[in-house]
Amino acid sequence: MDSSATPPAAAARGATARAARAAALRVAEGPAQLYRPPAPWPVGPQRALLRALLSGERDLITLLPGAAYRSLTAPLGVSRRGIFLVSDPADIRDVLVGRSALFPKNDLMVGALEPLVGHGVFVADGADWERQRRMIDPAFGHMHIHRAFGKMAEAVSGGEAMLDAASAAGHPVPLEQTMSRITADIVFRTIFSQDLAGETAHRVFDAFARFQKTVANVELRRLLWSRPFARIPQPRPALAAAGEIRALLADMIATHRAAGRSGDIAADLIAARDPETGTGFTDTELVDQIGVFFLAGHETTASVLTWCFFILGEQPEAVARMRAEIEAVTYGGPVEFAHVKRLGFVRSVFREALRLYPPITFYARVAREASRIGPCAVPRGAMILVSPWVIHRHERLWRDADRFDPDRFSAEREGEIPAGAYLPFGMGPRICSGAAFATVESILILARLTRRYDIRALEPGTVRPVARLTTRPACEIACRVARLA
Numbered sequence: 001m002d003s004s005a006t007p008p009a010a011a012a013r014g015a016t017a018r019a020a021r022a023a024a025l026r027v028a029e030g031p032a033q034l035y036r037p038p039a040p041w042p043v044g045p046q047r048a049l050l051r052a053l054l055s056g057e058r059d060l061i062t063l064l065p066g067a068a069y070r071s072l073t074a075p076l077g078v079s080r081r082g083i084f085l086v087s088d089p090a091d092i093r094d095v096l097v098g099r100s101a102l103f104p105k106n107d108l109m110v111g112a113l114e115p116l117v118g119h120g121v122f123v124a125d126g127a128d129w130e131r132q133r134r135m136i137d138p139a140f141g142h143m144h145i146h147r148a149f150g151k152m153a154e155a156v157s158g159g160e161a162m163l164d165a166a167s168a169a170g171h172p173v174p175l176e177q178t179m180s181r182i183t184a185d186i187v188f189r190t191i192f193s194q195d196l197a198g199e200t201a202h203r204v205f206d207a208f209a210r211f212q213k214t215v216a217n218v219e220l221r222r223l224l225w226s227r228p229f230a231r232i233p234q235p236r237p238a239l240a241a242a243g244e245i246r247a248l249l250a251d252m253i254a255t256h257r258a259a260g261r262s263g264d265i266a267a268d269l270i271a272a273r274d275p276e277t278g279t280g281f282t283d284t285e286l287v288d289q290i291g292v293f294f295l296a297g298h299e300t301t302a303s304v305l306t307w308c309f310f311i312l313g314e315q316p317e318a319v320a321r322m323r324a325e326i327e328a329v330t331y332g333g334p335v336e337f338a339h340v341k342r343l344g345f346v347r348s349v350f351r352e353a354l355r356l357y358p359p360i361t362f363y364a365r366v367a368r369e370a371s372r373i374g375p376c377a378v379p380r381g382a383m384i385l386v387s388p389w390v391i392h393r394h395e396r397l398w399r400d401a402d403r404f405d406p407d408r409f410s411a412e413r414e415g416e417i418p419a420g421a422y423l424p425f426g427m428g429p430r431i432c433s434g435a436a437f438a439t440v441e442s443i444l445i446l447a448r449l450t451r452r453y454d455i456r457a458l459e460p461g462t463v464r465p466v467a468r469l470t471t472r473p474a475c476e477i478a479c480r481v482a483r484l485a
């Protein structure tokens with residue numbers, strides 16, 4: 001962290017902050033036996049830079065110096081446009097809630113995603129975004145999630161068939177790819193009432209994997225050198241993959257409309273009308289929104305589930321507790337919608353994995369005008385980063401910040417969650433529309449697969465996280481999957 005731009009008035013605050021940090025560090029000394037899942041060890045800025053360069057990754061997690069996990073709002077390194085890492089919960093609220101209109105989604109990120117999602121709700125801004133949000137939110141209401149539950153359960157059965165076959169043959173299973181297939185299947189079934197086995201759906205899935213690999217998002221080189229608000233060309237393969245996905249989605253929407261299907265998200269979107277104007281989405285806007293749901297809905301959930309199962313492979317006691325809870329709640333029967341809210345420990349495991357590995361590692365915003373954020377003078381065009389990765393591991397905010405401790409989310413320890421410091425689904429008006437949907441599907445998948453299999457990484461020592469479109473393992477995690485009786 002570069003503190004050179006800190007104004008003199010902040011010096012006294014700095015001394016207080018150091019004292020608070022020392023106190024917080026004492027609090028952070030927790031029981032030695034808690035498991036520390038993979039994350040870069042905190043090092044100084046030079047070693048962090050060297051580490052990022054040597055790893056060959058365009059990755060911000062590896063680049064973060066240890067001080068990032070102790071500082072509050074401050075400039076981050078040296079760059080052409082100015083980058084600020086906002087980690088004080090009061091400043092986060094200011095950026096994401098209080099003055100959110102002054103800090104819209106970052107131009108680098110919008111430029112990277114636009115080829116895929118057009119002007120859809122994830123990247124839109126102002127009145128256009130408000131209209132879109134009014135129209136899509138009803139599709140994620142409680143009743144709609146209840147309706148989608150049966151389709152989620154069918155997709156999990158498909159995942160179980162894959163895992164049963166791997167278990168019987170003794171083949172290793174690629175964890176991330178498996179989670180990605182199950183969550184993509186859920187997205188297709190709930191949006192289009194169609195499974196991933198269909199040819200078009202399969203082609204979308206493949207093209208999406210290509211888009212994700214090649215798209216230049218908020219990455220190191222661009223962060224350091226790009227000018228604010230400059231249009232940056234995207235790599236050809238990413239543009240080609242995005243174009244292919246959009247054409248396939250347009251076909252799927254046309255087929256869906258022609259068949260007059262109902263009872264799924266596509267039908268909800270086709271029927272949606274703006275309560276203020278009475279107009280619906282155009283065909284292009286429908287592709288934009290469904291592109292958003294695919295982008296925002298499947299990789300994110302796959303990412304957190306990958307980390308859940310990786311951690312559980314190292315934590316047999318947590319697995320035993322989950323199994324006992326699942327049996328107590330379901331009486332050995334199938335996992336039903338009504339059980340989900342009663343699986344308290346399973347939910348705590350999910351929430352703790354979201355804390356340690358928030359799928360969206362950085363929320364990138366841009367300063368529309370020059371202003372101040374906390375102690376920092378922020379120029380127009382500066383990149384503003386709110387990082388749940390950093391905040392969720394902040395030494396001044398959390399006890400045993402980098403340890404796996406699902407019970408911190410138990411009702412008994414409710415007071416331990418620091419206010420405004422847990423935001424895996426974002427905060428303020430741009431909070432995730434699909435949070436309840438994602439929570440229900442994740443708890444269902446966790447419950448069903450944990451009860452049925454032992455899943456363990458073959459080489460847990462080699463696993464390390466990187467920030468791409470989502471927080472994911474640098475390399476695929478090969479697992480041994482054994483079906484229980």
Ligand code: HEM
Nearest residue numbers: 121122296297300301359363424425426430432433434438
């Ligand atoms: C564990 C899974 C998920 C996580 C952690 C997650 C996280 C997030 C976050 C952090 C944002 C806000 C980003 C920002 O402020 O810059 C967001 C936005 C969004 N998410 Fe999710 N998401 C998940 C699953 C889903 C699912 C399943 C859907 C829908 C099928 C979905 C749909 C959306 C949409 C439409 C937005 C844009 C909201 C707006 O800008 O108004 N997400 N998500």
